[in-house]
Amino acid sequence: MLTALRDIIFILLSLLGLVDLFRIIVCRLFKTKSDKNLIILVPVKSNSEDAEILLRSAAAKAMWVYSGAIERVICLDCGADEETKRICRRVCDEYSFMEYKDSIE
Numbered sequence: 117m118l119t120a121l122r123d124i125i126f127i128l129l130s131l132l133g134l135v136d137l138f139r140i141i142v143c144r145l146f147k148t149k150s151d152k153n154l155i156i157l158v159p160v161k162s163n164s165e166d167a168e169i170l171l172r173s174a175a176a177k178a179m180w181v182y183s184g185a186i187e188r189v190i191c192l193d194c195g196a197d198e199e200t201k202r203i204c205r206r207v208c209d210e211y212s213f214m215e216y217k218d219s220i221e
Contacts, residue, residue, distance in 0.1 A: 158192065160192065174189045174214075175207075189211070192219060
């Protein structure tokens with residue numbers, strides 16, 4: 117019983133590794149010289165309860181999904197309240213490639 121479970125886990129992990137390897141190869145094949153000019157823009161509105169989740173998701177996509185092709189992630193204030201602004205600034209300070217911009221700028 118344990119050997120069958122071990123074999124199933126081994127097969128699943130092997131498939132996940134092959135899928136990730138395929139993703140890396142495809143990302144490298146379709147990479148261009150201007151890929152470093154890509155920017156993710158995250159608009160944050162008033163009383164946005166999921167602002168931190170949105171920013172951390174964008175950061176994770178920039179680091180992992182796009183294999184480093186994203187140059188910057190910009191959090192754009194679209195009338196956010198003070199608490200949301202504070203959360204956004206704190207998250208942006210954690211990552212070197214993230215910026216917080218007021219809509220006036």
